[in-house]
Every structure is written in C-alpha cells, then in structure tokens.
Amino acid sequence: MSKERFIDPKVLATIKDLPLLAKTVVEGFLSGQNQSLRRGIGLEFSQYRSYEPGDDLRQLDWKMFARSDRYYIREAEVDTNITVRFILDGSASMAHEDLNGLTKLDYARYLIASLAYLATTQGDAVGLYVLQEDQLVHLTPRSDNMHLQRFWHQLSDIKPNGKFPAGSVGANLLQGRRQKELTVFLTDLYEHEHEMQDLLAKLGAQRHELLLFHLMSRNELDFTFSGTLTFEDLETGQTLQVGTTEQRAIYLARLQEWLQQTEHSMRNRQIRYDLFATDEPLDKALRAFLKNRLRQV
Template sequence: MATSPKSLDPRTLAKLSGLRLRARRIVEGYVAGLHRSPRHGFSIEFAEHREYAPGDDLRYLDWKVFGRTDKFYLKRFEDETNLVCHIVFDASESMGFRGPQAAISKVEYAACLAASLAWLVLKQQDAVGLVTYDQQFRDELPPSNRATHLHQVIDVLERCQPHSPTATGPILKQLAQRLQRRSVVILISDLLSDTTQLLAGLRALHGRRHDIGVLQIMDPAELSFPFDRPTRFRGLEQLADVVADPRRLRAAYLAELEHHLASVRRACRECEIDYCLIPTDEPLDRALTSFLSRRMARASERSRPSNS
C-alpha cells in the first residue's frame, strides 16, 4: 500500500474545519492512491455468468472460466446499477471519547469515514443512506443518489452530539426488519456495547442477506491502555467509575478487550461480514483503502467458488 500523504493524517485533518473538506481530502487522497477504478469497491454482489457478446466490457470477462472451458463468459452482478448503501453510524456517548494521544475523537474520525464512503458511493451514481443511533435511531436519511444528498449526509454527521448510551445490537435487529431490499450496510461504531446482543444484531442483518461491512473505530488508548499512575476512570454511558492502578490492570483489561475483539471477528467471519478495526491514529485513506480492498478481495473470493 502506498504511503499515505501527510495531509490525510488524523492530526492534519483535525486542523481542517468542516466535514465536507475533510471528506473531500480523504476521497481525493484515496482516489489518487488507487490503480483501479473506485467503482470496484462498491460493485454489487456476484449473481451469474453469461456468454460474451460483442461490445461487452472485457473487464468483466472471466478468464479463469475461459481457461478451463475455452468459452467467453462474463461475470454478471446483481443490481448492477441500483446499489443502495446504508451507513449505520454509532453516535453514542462512547464515540465521543478521545484518548490522551489522539488528535480527534472517535466520532469525528467515524464521521470522516462515513462522509468519505458516502462520497464514493455517490460518485458511483449509487444511492447512499445514513442512519445515526445511540439507544435508538436518531437521524435517518433515506438512500438517494442525487449529488446534493451528500450535503444532507454531511449535515447529519456534523450535527451528531454523542451523549447517550448505545444499544447497537437491538438497533441492528430493528434495522434488519426495516430494510426490505438487499443492500450494503456499513456499520461504523466502536462496538462498545453488549457483545452478545451485538453479534445477534449482526446475525439478524446477515440473515436478511445484506452485504455488511463493519468498521470498528477504536481510540489507540483503548487498544493499549497506556496509563501508568493511579487513575479514576470515569465511566461513559452511565457506567460506574473505577479507581485503579492501571499497571496492575493492564493485562486483564487487554485480555478482556482481546476476547471481545475475537468474538466480533469470529462472528463477522461466520457471517461473511467485512470487518475492519481502525484505530483513530491511522490515516483515513489507509483505513478506507484497507476496508475497500478487503471487500474487493472477498468479492473475488465469492466469485471464485461459483466459477469452479
């Protein structure tokens, strides 16, 4: 992967005011780093093969099938031109956390990511919708592929004020019931909620055959627990305070975190969910690239068994 331009470092982005400006910078940076069309990142789910006909785009020719059968087949994708992407955005209090070494909070980082994704989707002429939530749905923007929709997405994201506890699992379950049409669901959250309910929610979405992506945004401090002196940890989302010597608790804390992350990763793997853990000190274009590359790679994996 190409080195990220310094302008996409969260510390640099933090100096930019306005989510639009930040998102634009990210998308431009992302596009500049690609060698392939950004459309591929959000290509829809593989549906079937059909025989080649003159005039067809050779990019969709399945060369492996040709190698085995000496026949030209094109890969066809479902809903090729009517992709709907729902960005599910966690706006709970825990997302407002910003660690001592972090340049921006999780919610700011997540908003940048969400805006960038929306931008990319809209650039593909696809529809993007936005749902923000904490314990309940807060703002909902129905999917749209109009260019002006991006302004609404950004406005909603900028209005987000994280102050309430989260209930990601139940929210995902409700969302699964609401979304009648198969779509791409991108969950942007720190996933700091009840793990069992969270996994249940993800499975519910998966059960509806949505293409799910999970971007878990974590502060570096949450991943490393770098405190040394006795500290009062004031619990967000109405959790109790803890006074502790972090040095003595670090190992146990990291073990608990790892257990949680492992559970999430395992559930995502089982549900074929694209999962990406993104610390907020990671350059945003890299995070975006990493996520989208993983999606593309998985999409190719999904197409491979059907060819065989």
C-alpha cells in the same frame, strides 16, 4: 504531497468543512494509489486509462480495480449502481478521546463522509442511520448531490449520547432492503446487555453484504495510561479506580481474548470484520470498503 498527508486523521482534524474533507481524502487517496501504476499484461488500454486527479469519479471501473488492485477510468458506461447504508453508533462511548485528541465519533465521521462522497460520485444511493438511546436518526438512501449535502449536514450535527439502543429501535434498518446493497456499520462494540450483538445477528441474517468497522482508540488498545486513575463509564457515569501498573497485563490479555472472540463470531455470521485504531490513516478503511463494494456489482 504524500498520500499520508491526505488521510492522516490528525491532519484531517484541521479541515473544519466536512465536504472539503471528504473530497480531499478520496481524491488524495486515489491519486496516491496511482503514483506507482505499471501496465499489466492483457489490459485493454483502448478502453481503460489510469485515474488522474480531477477525473470524473463516476467513471471509475470497480471490476478493473478488483482484478488489478489499481484505479482505472472506463471509456464505456456500465450500470454498477448499488445502495450503501451507513449505520453509525451514536452512543456516548463514541465520545472517548484518543491521545491525538480525536474521538471515535470524529474518526467515524471522517470515514463515513469520505465513503459517501466516493459512493455518490459513482452513482450509488447512500443512506445514514444513527443509533442512539431510544431513537433512530436516519436519511433514506438517495444518490443526488442535494441528498449528499443533507447527508454531510446530518453527519456534522451528531453528538454522542446515551447507551446503544436495544429492542425495536433498529427495526427500521431491516425495512426497504434492495437487491444490490452494502451496509457499513461503524461502532466501538460497547454494549451492556447484548443489544449490539442482537442487532448484528438480525442484520447478518438479511443476506446482504455487511461490513463491521470496529473502532478503538490507541490508548484503549495499548493501555497507555499510568498511575492510579479513576475511569468513568461514559454511558452510565459509573467510576472505577485502577492501578494501571498492576492491571495493564491483565487488561491487555483480556482485550486480546475479546477481540479474537469477536472476530471469530463475526466470521461465523458471514459479517466482514475489520478493527481500526483511531490514529490510523484512512486508506485501510477505504480499501476495505472498495473491495467489498465490488461484491455487489
């Protein structure tokens, strides 16, 4: 099977078991990356070999990946464990559906499940924090297999609801921070009163590595709607009638301006920003995660 067979979100939607989906994504991704491995100059092959399906993922060498952009199994064990915190926007706007039938939350769920599996097999502690209106659902970071099962179960049960929380709801995210830590925040950045920007400012000030995975659907990015339509705000219920032909150019121009401003603002805060369309294969996000995880080793 091709690498795309494992990481196309539309194909993944047919896998109903989240642990199986996570293992399929990670092992297929790593296997696909090594199909074209070539020996490089100066590599110590007495200590490293190419990753093969079925290998113990705890033996992946992150530093060798950073140098070569390839996956190798290390012979000697090195203590490279870190804490990975996944923060998920659980507000109602994450229920927005793309042309392929997947919601933003579906895409985020696939991505988090896969990254948590990869991190746990490496010995990292993973934690899950779901932000919804007036509440924070969370699992404290741990690294054992039973915790990963609970992690997947919690992730499967999430239903998008309400607005993104404001004020003190996210305060627990700033507690118990560890020295070697990576935070991955998955959201569509939809907010009402700068509540998300306020949280990002606080998280960015913690001096830990912070990745912002900005999720948008293809129909939002390309404005693929036609005719005169009534759009509904999933969080407030407000509606707006729009003539799509007349508004398309204006919408796309304003969207690009907002995306550029957002990326610039995140860079200034030392937050690593990536935009993902929910019809994109998962390899882009997996690669971004791996490269930034290495900064904590």
